[in-house]
Amino acid sequence: MELIGEQKINASREVVFAALNDAEVLAEAIPGCEEIEKISDTELTATVVLKVGPVKARFKGAVELSNLNPPESYTISGEGKGGIAGNASGGADVVLVEDGDGTLLQYNVSVKIMGKFAQLGSRLIDSTAKKLSAKFFEKFAEIIESKSAS
């Protein structure tokens, strides 16, 4: 499944790019994120609780940052295992475009979901993914904006 979208953020590209690499910001912005641990500058591990339709599961997985091209773009990808609920893997190509005083964050997300999640939630996955992506980027923008305001 593919998702394309954009989010306006009232901060400079440099600030946004730094935040995209900041485990604490990510942890706060990712819906259902319980924990993020930084292994290196480009490797993280995350625990995320996800609910799709009738299935709820705790995913544990590795997150990798690649194609780093500060402050213009990067790719965030990961794979999570949710036990009997199934597995998920996916990534997002993120591009930052200058937009007046702020930044336009463009994202192209692709997700693969396996197992019970896919079986039971197939009709809900698209809408859930859209909702969660929008939620993430909205929250992300909000965190940056409140930080730069303070």
Add this chain to the structure above:
Amino acid sequence: MNDQTQISREQRIEKLQGQGCNRKRVEDVRFTQGKGNYVDDIKLPGMLFGDFVRSPYGHAKINSIDTEAALKVPGVLAVITADDLKPLNLHYMPTLAGDVQAVLADEKVLFQGQEVAFVVATDRYAAADGVDQVLVDYEALPVINDPHKSMDDDAPTLREDIAGKMEGAHGTRKHNNHIFFWEEGDKEGTDKALADAEVVVEEKITYQRVHPCPLETCGCVASMDKVTGKLTVWGTFQAPHAVRTIASLITDIAEHNIRIISPDIGGGSGNKVGVYPGYICSIVASIVTGAPVKWVEDRIENLTATAFARDYHMTGKLGATKEGIITGLSAHVLADHGAFDACADPTKFPAGFFSIVTGAYDIPVAHVGVDGVYTNKAPGGVAYRCSFRVTEAAYLIERMINILALKLDMDPAEIRMKNFIKKEQFPYNSALGWEYDSGDYHTAMEKALEAVDYKGLRAEQAENRAAFDRGETRSLMGIGIAFFTEIVGAGPVKNCDILGLGMFDSCEIRIHPTGSAVARLGTISQGQGHATTFPQIIASEIGIPAEDITLEEGDTDTAPYGLGTYGSRSTPVAGAATAMAARKIKAKAQMIAAYLLEVHDGDLEWDVDRFQVKGNPEMHKTMKEIAFAAYSVAIPGLEPGLEAVSYYDPPNMTYPFGAYIGVVDIDVDTGVTEVRRFYALDDCGTRINPMIIEGQVHGGLTEALAITMGQIISYDEIGNISGGSMIDFFLPTAVETPNWETGFTETPSPHHPIGAKGVGESPNVGGVPALSNAVIDAFAHKGLTHSQMPHDHWRVWQTAQKLGLTE
């Protein structure tokens, strides 16, 4: 004399409740009171519970399985993996189709939902908790979900366990993902007939993957008695004796030490014919723990891992004259058998009886070829309420003949009448090698057309189409006709066997001294009402009232050997055995009566429930009197007792047929399709219990409605199954089910002892093409020749949209 002399002959006949009467189902007394005894009702002291770890992937390598955390879950006693089964040589089991199937995944998984590990615990919840804690490290592999891509040069090899072994169970394999090629008929002659034909139509017709989805899922309780060495397995088995033999062969437990019991079964529809990993794992777990082990699937497991049906990708070609006389038929099928070939067909028929595809028509020359291939889908390929691949064949020919009618601008009823095999042509030898036993197709079709006022319906449809074009209605009316010929009652041992076991069946009847009886059969009812109908056969044969006859099935320690119930074979095969066993009893009864009446055997004649002296009916002995004498009078030259057993090897299959007509109304803007009317005329030969036949037809039509209008098990490109739960898989309720109208003609089978042919599956075989033809007919005048099932609202709306009809 006894009291029976006081009542009239008619009253004596009525009292028997024999063949042809609407005897009420004796099973329903317990079923309607919740007193049925299904597998999950079986509770044994100290019983343990098993549950599976299943693959989330369609295709993946297993790097490791970590059971440590699972074994720490309170209540979990054991976690069995392929590595535990290997020393026992049980990590693979034979399938019914001559392939092997992994009992637990060996180094790789091949379909989503495949069994990876079996957790055994003291209760069901602990087993599920244990499953959650088994950590399996998978490495995803590329998935094949489209059978058309299975044999591509760059397709990944799915079955590494048989890679390079190019001789399969049914001949040479062309590719590592190829299973078999099977053909029948005259290819050269057919090619010539099609090349010479004045008109040729060709169409790709897919019969989508569906699932029988019985109300009760599959399950078993395995109990190994370590003191006696006897293994008892209660399970949802449609063929208990075959299961016993297979279990003995693969476990090396002597067959007399295995007892298989099929208790009440909540629907089978082919889903419960096969042998599943759950049975093997439960048996192993019981042997290891010494305690009984229960395994019962949940609904998702049933839909995703136990046997599917159909998934036939067919190409049909029909040649004809300009007048609509069919001159030749060719068909090719790409059969998607999933990850293991576990198709339940007679051994010599890897595509079942698909060669019945010439249907009810006198087609001079035909050829069929079937390629079976592996994909990353669940194994199976069972006869979901149809004889082996018969519904696929009926669907192909009944769609093709409509396409031909459209091309020739002929009425679908007329073109069928033109091509039917005529009554006087029976027994009829079809171009693909079958000998049809009996039929009168023209009469059946005419009766059906009259019953629905076919001419009136077509006139109404013409008006509806004109009104639609004038913009006065947004609804289109479709009329669907199907005329099917089934081939059931497998079958003659000379060409029908499963794993070498001949497909005869059996009945043993014991008459008790007081004139009641017990009958035991090699079949097993899953809702067909055997306990009601088989005693009716005996009642008519030997004059013991049906209510005085107990019927027992499903316990291999007591029932005679038989191949079970599927493929509408119970009445054609075990029903024949029942009549033959009864006739053996009658023959002995005649000798007893002759002795008692002091006359010669030949001076006696049978009348309803007694032997009487010819010309002197006052001198008679009733069956009840004869029964007592069998146990009380020393008759020179005769053994005491009155019982008989018959193993019946049918000389031929039986060929039930029927004419079905459905009428639908389609809202083109929403795709909502209402079945306004559906009439089903069935000819199943001699009718044993018309009420049960009607019930069978209602049930089968409802399943046909489900398949045609909504059921599909599909897979996405990464191997996820969709339609694997009741959220997506369509099971019609009273809300979606229309009022079914039924009718009949009665053309007995000439080779069956009582002329019966079997009926359980006809409504599925005929119902699917009739409904599909109705939906497509609604758009035929707008240029639609074919659209793939299921015809759910979404797909029907898409069809309307493609034709430019939506607003």
